[in-house]
Amino acid sequence: MLLKAVFLSIRPKQWTKNFIVFAGLIFSENLFNQPLFLKTLAAFFLFCLLSGSIYIINDLRDIEGDRLHPEKRKRPIASSELPPLPATIAASTLALVSLSLSFWLSSKFGLVALAYFLLLMAYSFVLKDHVLLDVMVLSFGFLLRAVAGALVIDVRISPWLIVCTLLLAMFLALAKRRHELVVLGDNAGQGRPVLSEYNPLLLDQMIAVVAAAAIIAYSLYSISEATVGRFKTTNLSLTIPFVIYGIFRYLYLVYRKELGGNPSRLLLHDRPLLINILLWIGAVVIIIYFGR
Numbered sequence: 160m161l162l163k164a165v166f167l168s169i170r171p172k173q174w175t176k177n178f179i180v181f182a183g184l185i186f187s188e189n190l191f192n193q194p195l196f197l198k199t200l201a202a203f204f205l206f207c208l209l210s211g212s213i214y215i216i217n218d219l220r221d222i223e224g225d226r227l228h229p230e231k232r233k234r235p236i237a238s239s240e241l242p243p244l245p246a247t248i249a250a251s252t253l254a255l256v257s258l259s260l261s262f263w264l265s266s267k268f269g270l271v272a273l274a275y276f277l278l279l280m281a282y283s284f285v286l287k288d289h290v291l292l293d294v295m296v297l298s299f300g301f302l303l304r305a306v307a308g309a310l311v312i313d314v315r316i317s318p319w320l321i322v323c324t325l326l327l328a329m330f331l332a333l334a335k336r337r338h339e340l341v342v343l344g345d346n347a348g349q350g351r352p353v354l355s356e357y358n359p360l361l362l363d364q365m366i367a368v369v370a371a372a373a374i375i376a377y378s379l380y381s382i383s384e385a386t387v388g389r390f391k392t393t394n395l396s397l398t399i400p401f402v403i404y405g406i407f408r409y410l411y412l413v414y415r416k417e418l419g420g421n422p423s424r425l426l427l428h429d430r431p432l433l434i435n436i437l438l439w440i441g442a443v444v445i446i447i448y449f450g451r
Contacts, residue, residue, distance in 0.1 A: 164241035169211025180308030187314040212253035268311040275303040290356035301328035319380040326373035337362040338419040401439035
């Protein structure tokens with residue numbers, strides 16, 4: 160039972176976020192390079208372990224607040240299924256092992272993994288209580304995954320990768336904050352003090368800005384001279400509708416279905432969104448690797 164509680168605490172359903180490490184592999188035209196693919200796959204699993212250790216530490220930090228949340232109170236630590244001592248041992252072991260293996264895999268990758276760990280530690284203990292910084296830190300954590308995926312196979316980091324990833328991450332983070340604010344209602348500030356600094360109107364405006372910016376940034380990337388010159392095709396612009404639909408579908412789920420608190424769960428359970436993402440990936444691969 161204890162091992163099961165630890166496994167649930169590292170939140171395997173959240174591991175879909177770590178697939179962003181494959182972005183560098185795909186867009187550098189190395190998807191079918193077996194050594195680089197295996198290296199990226201190893202990076203993916205190391206980030207799963209590292210982020211799992213952070214989830215445990217975060218749950219230990221927020222144990223009292225999580226017990227006030229209708230969903231988070233079911234987590235192993237908040238429900239007392241996983242006591243603090245074994246949770247601390249598990250988190251320390253996972254962090255130590257994953258960081259050690261990260262440096263063994265690649266020194267550059269190890270440095271980014273360490274930066275990711277330290278950033279999220281700062282978030283868990285300090286920055287999560289500061290309005291706007293909490294959202295920015297989560298977004299930069301997502302961005303570091305993408306950067307790590309490029310560094311582990313030693314390919315150039317495109318500015319477009321940074322811009323598009325950061326905007327998408329901010330969109331998801333703001334939608335998550337809005338969901339928490341709506342679900343907790345008048346008790347929002349008790350479970351997470353920083354939520355009292357937000358209101359739906361402010362979050363709606365920021366969500367609208369980053370959603371529009373993400374669509375524009377991806378569109379500009381797909382038609383830019385550098386992109387056309389690199390892939391020798393203008394067809395990447397054909398994937399823009401997938402991006403637009405994906406963001407609009409997510410907005411629909413946030414505003415009409417009052418979801419958005421768990422992006423990974425939406426990805427796994429909302430069939431139209433999942434199909435759209437798979438179609439986008441398929442279209443990108445076909446255009447980049449076979450569309451010349």
